[in-house]
Amino acid sequence: MKTLEEIKKDIESCYSDATVTVEGTSLVVPKERWLEVAKFLRTHPEYSLDYLSSVTGVDYKEYLEVVYHLYSIEKKEGPLAVKVRTDRQKGLVPSVTPFWRSAEFQEREAYDLVGIHFEGHPDLRRILMWDEFQYHPMRKDYVQEDQDRPEKEF
Amino acid sequence: MEYTLKDTPALETQTLEVSLGPQHPSTHGVFRMNVTLDGETILKLKPVMGYLHRNHEKLAENMSWLGSMPYTDRLDYICSMTNNFAYALAVEKLAGLQVPERAQYIRVIMAELTRLVNHTLLIGFLLNDLGAFFTPVLYAFREREKILDLFEAVAGSRMMCNYFRFGGVKVDVTSDFIPRVRQIINKYPKFLDEFEKLLSENEILMARCQNVGVLPKELAINAGISGPMLRASGVPYDVRKVDGYSIYNRFKFRVPIGEKGDVYDRYYIRILEMRESINILDQAIKEIPDGEFITKEGGVGARSPRNFKPPKGEAYGRIEAPKGELGFYLVSDGTMKPYRYHVRAPSFINLTVLEDMCLGQKVADAIIILGSIDIVLGEVDR
Amino acid sequence: MFGLGVLKGMLVTFKNFILSYFTKERLTTVQYPEERIPEKERFRNFPFLIYDDKPEDLRCVSCDICAKECPPKCITIVRDKDEQGRPLKRPKVFDIDFTICMNCGICEEVCPFDAIFMDHEFELAEFGRFEDLNYHKEDLLKSAEYFAKIRPSDAARIDAKRREKTAKAQTETQTQNPGTGPTK
Numbered sequence: 001m002k003t004l005e006e007i008k009k010d011i012e013s014c015y016s017d018a019t020v021t022v023e024g025t026s027l028v029v030p031k032e033r034w035l036e037v038a039k040f041l042r043t044h045p046e047y048s049l050d051y052l053s054s055v056t057g058v059d060y061k062e063y064l065e066v067v068y069h070l071y072s073i074e075k076k077e078g079p080l081a082v083k084v085r086t087d088r089q090k091g092l093v094p095s096v097t098p099f100w101r102s103a104e105f106q107e108r109e110a111y112d113l114v115g116i117h118f119e120g121h122p123d124l125r126r127i128l129m130w131d132e133f134q135y136h137p138m139r140k141d142y143v144q145e146d147q148d149r150p151e152k153e154f
Numbered sequence: 155m156e157y158t159l160k161d162t163p164a165l166e167t168q169t170l171e172v173s174l175g176p177q178h179p180s181t182h183g184v185f186r187m188n189v190t191l192d193g194e195t196i197l198k199l200k201p202v203m204g205y206l207h208r209n210h211e212k213l214a215e216n217m218s219w220l221g222s223m224p225y226t227d228r229l230d231y232i233c234s235m236t237n238n239f240a241y242a243l244a245v246e247k248l249a250g251l252q253v254p255e256r257a258q259y260i261r262v263i264m265a266e267l268t269r270l271v272n273h274t275l276l277i278g279f280l281l282n283d284l285g286a287f288f289t290p291v292l293y294a295f296r297e298r299e300k301i302l303d304l305f306e307a308v309a310g311s312r313m314m315c316n317y318f319r320f321g322g323v324k325v326d327v328t329s330d331f332i333p334r335v336r337q338i339i340n341k342y343p344k345f346l347d348e349f350e351k352l353l354s355e356n357e358i359l360m361a362r363c364q365n366v367g368v369l370p371k372e373l374a375i376n377a378g379i380s381g382p383m384l385r386a387s388g389v390p391y392d393v394r395k396v397d398g399y400s401i402y403n404r405f406k407f408r409v410p411i412g413e414k415g416d417v418y419d420r421y422y423i424r425i426l427e428m429r430e431s432i433n434i435l436d437q438a439i440k441e442i443p444d445g446e447f448i449t450k451e452g453g454v455g456a457r458s459p460r461n462f463k464p465p466k467g468e469a470y471g472r473i474e475a476p477k478g479e480l481g482f483y484l485v486s487d488g489t490m491k492p493y494r495y496h497v498r499a500p501s502f503i504n505l506t507v508l509e510d511m512c513l514g515q516k517v518a519d520a521i522i523i524l525g526s527i528d529i530v531l532g533e534v535d536r
Numbered sequence: 537m538f539g540l541g542v543l544k545g546m547l548v549t550f551k552n553f554i555l556s557y558f559t560k561e562r563l564t565t566v567q568y569p570e571e572r573i574p575e576k577e578r579f580r581n582f583p584f585l586i587y588d589d590k591p592e593d594l595r596c597v598s599c600d601i602c603a604k605e606c607p608p609k610c611i612t613i614v615r616d617k618d619e620q621g622r623p624l625k626r627p628k629v630f631d632i633d634f635t636i637c638m639n640c641g642i643c644e645e646v647c648p649f650d651a652i653f654m655d656h657e658f659e660l661a662e663f664g665r666f667e668d669l670n671y672h673k674e675d676l677l678k679s680a681e682y683f684a685k686i687r688p689s690d691a692a693r694i695d696a697k698r699r700e701k702t703a704k705a706q707t708e709t710q711t712q713n714p715g716t717g718p719t720k
Contacts, residue, residue, distance in 0.1 A: 006252060011204075051375055053479065054483055054496070056494075058494045069483070071349065073389060081468075100377075102376070102377050102379075105506050113209075128203065128207040129204060217607055224638060231689075293552070297586070299564055306578070310580040311580060312581055316641060317641075326646075355544060356545050357539060358542060456645060486606055
């Protein structure tokens, strides 16, 4: 597998105005360009990352982040971790379900637990919590309802 | 494949909506399928889950890194050892811990024994769904019991093992462990032969399973299907081979693949995988060295989980669990609690294609298609 | 021939049925209350507190480590105080809620004083759902002999460790204040 810097160069040569940054072991893609980059990674013969292993949301207090772990079954390569960041209020991120069906349930889960709205998802409903539930429990400011248990501080 | 009412002859018919589950013996737990039927043909199927949801991920954020280890047992409660394995692997990746040789071998032996347990049990329950009521299950339970006894003797518990620690395992195996594993792997092929004689050529089983619930190769890859289901669709992809995590690259084993990707292939692939697991076990118990079962660092971490603080960063560790690719995505902020802890549960994602496989099939087939996916609700709902 | 597979399968069930009367291989169950499978030494169920000679001599010093490390937080410890209100090294309250405990064995692992261990007792049916299963200090106490009986090799290892520790402590006190001897 190519290094992250090379992937970054490849993406930027294809989409000249996309600003992809490398942070640690992952690639940070702006959410406006994420769909194009996803299509590129999915279809480009040099990558053909056809297997989306995991999608998850992380709440970093200032912003929300969606983390994708991509593998290539064809080339037996991977993982490539891609991060897409969004604001906390609206939390809009384009859905990659058209490219990888495996995102279908996982994006629903990220919507349910972290509150990221995936635009273009065919059926964005709550999946684990019940429909009437108001909050997103994996957010850091979520207050647990069950307060009768004595909290023990470490 | 689109099935509409127009496909049936010009009869005045109505669709029927049936809610299969959540309390239904065929749904393997509290799982519901909202099915729209035309006669007995399935037009639409929407899985409903979350009845067993306890927010495992949030719980983990409120306790020490080791504190989540017993909770991972409860994800896929049939194979707790592999859940421990995946979590330990991810944390070791994050903290950069080494694992001693002997512990690596113990881990592999435990993981492969777990695979035997899971696949044997799955076949039994699949036959239950098919209507062969409880005879195959009890044969499967009988064999599984021998392995669970072994787990109990080593780890202290039959199902909730909580055996792995960061940098090794909790205690060394007992002195009679290796002979007992050898005994199991000597007898298991005979049991599998007998099981196959009972099932594989059975005409009723073949008629019910062949060409039912076909999952095409492209869809399987695209939908992130993993494990025996992916291989039954003809994709030779096994994380043990591809990643070679732990010490799997030292063993010789084959990756069986199916041809059609129907229920029968998914059933048969599991028998073949069990034979390969026995093969790995055979090599592992021959090669297992003496030595430490946990590193010194890991031992200290196990005795005081509060002082175990992986450096800032993130890690994604995955293994080939019996149900598919089990991954843990962990983010550490350098404290004693995980900042983010995410489980990529194989049976949850494998359910994505349930509707695609069931469309156009009969209701009774939906039950066995669900059975062949091999779900455990503890893992689906988390 | 159609139906041969079914017939072969029936033969297997018939073989199992007949042989279950003769071999232990095919019939692994036992008649439970009358007949019991011997317990494995490492089997763990719920925790208990260990005392050495008298029930007052608890090994527990109420350090609260197990209560903090317990993943479901089922242990409650309150430290005892003497008449002047100074904290003593023994627990006043030591409750374990068995409805919450998940038998993971982490308390046993983290305890630096070898005071809490996992028991083999599993027949714990009660009539009440909540208070009856909240075990208090008195219910949890068990002697060191009992521990040595259920888990002989662990007990031997731990006793050896403890003896070594006390011996070391004794020599240290002797070197520090020679002539006074060990204080008990």
